[in-house]
Amino acid sequence: MEVSVWRGSGDQGGYETFTVPARDNQTVLDVVSWIQQELDPSLTYRYACRVGMCGSCAMMVNGQPRWTCRTHVKKVLQEDRLSIAPLRNLPVIRDLAADMDPFFEKWVKAGGVHKPGRSRDEPIQQVSPEESGRVEANKAIECINCAVCYAACDTVAASPDYLGPAALQRVWTLYNDVKVADRAAVLATATGPGGCMSCHSQGSCSKFCPNELDPLSAVAGLKRAAARAFFKGKA
Template structure:
C-alpha cells in the first residue's frame, strides 16, 4: 500500500511517500513501525503500550485523529492509500511526535489537579459507588490523555486559548467527585480564560474519543453548573 508520512520539525516539513507491504491484521502503528525499522530509522514517533492504554500513539490518519495502535489499516484505508501525520492543534517536535505540553498545561489550568479534602493521617473517605456525583464522575475516568479529542476539536483550532475537551472533562469529573473539597475552585478554573463557555458543542470530541467517552456532555454539565453559579451571584 502507499503510505505518506509527515516528515519535518516545527512548522516546516512535508509528506514523504513509502511503499509498505499490506497484511491481513495490521494496525496503523504497525505501518509506522515497519517504516522506521525497515526503511528509515530516523522516523520519529511515539508509542508505549500498543494496547490502547497509555494514550501516547495518537496521530492523524487520513485527516482524522486516531489511536494508531488500535486502528486497523483496513478500517481506514482510502483507495489503497494512507496518510499519517502528527496530531492536529499541537506543535510538532519532529515527524509524527507532537509536543503534548500545551495539552497537559491546559489540563492543569482547567483545575485538573486533584486536591484532596483529607490528609494522609485521616482515615480514607468512604465513597458509595451509587452516589449520584460518583456515577457522573465514573463516566470519564477511563480517559487515557491521548489528545485525540483535542486534535479533533475545531474550537481549539480557531481559539488556541480554549482549554479543550479532555481538560474540561477532567474538571467535570473532579467537580462531581465527593472527595474534592473545593468544587467552586474547579468551576472557577473551568470557567476562567479559555474555559467551557467557549465550546461550540460541535461534538467532534465525543465522535472521535477512542474510549467512547463523552466530553461534549461533560462540558455541557460544566456550562450548566457555571450558569447556576453565575445566577447565584458568583459571576
C-alpha cells in the same frame, strides 16, 4: 499500499511517500513501524504499550485523529492509500511526534490536580458508587490522555488558549467528586478565560474519543453547573 508520511520539524516539512506491503490484521502503527524498521530508521514517532493503554501513539490518519495501535488499516484505507501526520493542534517535535506539553499544560491550567478536603489523619470519607456525583465522576476515569479529542477540537484550532475537551472533562470529574476540598473554585477555573463557555457543542471530541468517552457531555455539564451557580449567586 501507498503511505504518505509527514516528515519535518516545527512548521517546516512535507509528505514523503512509501510503498508498504499489506498484512492481515495490520494496524496503522504497524505500518509506521515497518517503514521505520525496513525503509528509514530516522522516522520519528511515539508509542509505548501497543494495546490502547498509554495514549502515546495518536496521529492524524487520512485527516482524522486516531490511536494508531488500535486502528486497523482496513478500516481507514482510502483507495489503497494512507496519509499519516502528527496530531493536529499541537507543535511538531519531528515527523510524527507531536509535542504534548501544551496539552498537559492545559490540564494544569484547568486545575486538574485532585486537592482533597480531608488530611490523611482524618477518617476516609465513604462514597457510595451509586451516588449521582460519583457516577458522573466515574465516566471519565478511563481517559488515557491521548489528545485525540484535543486534535479533533475546532475551538482549540481557532483559539489556542481554549483548555480543550480532555482538561475540561477532568474538571467535570473533580467538580463531581465530593472528596475535593473546594468544588466552587474548580468550577470557577473551568468558566474563566479559555473555559467551557467557548465550546460550540458540535461534539467532535466525543465522536473521535477512542475510549468512547464523552467530553462533550462533561463540558455541557460544566456549563449547566456554571449557570446554576450564577443564578444562585443572584438570588
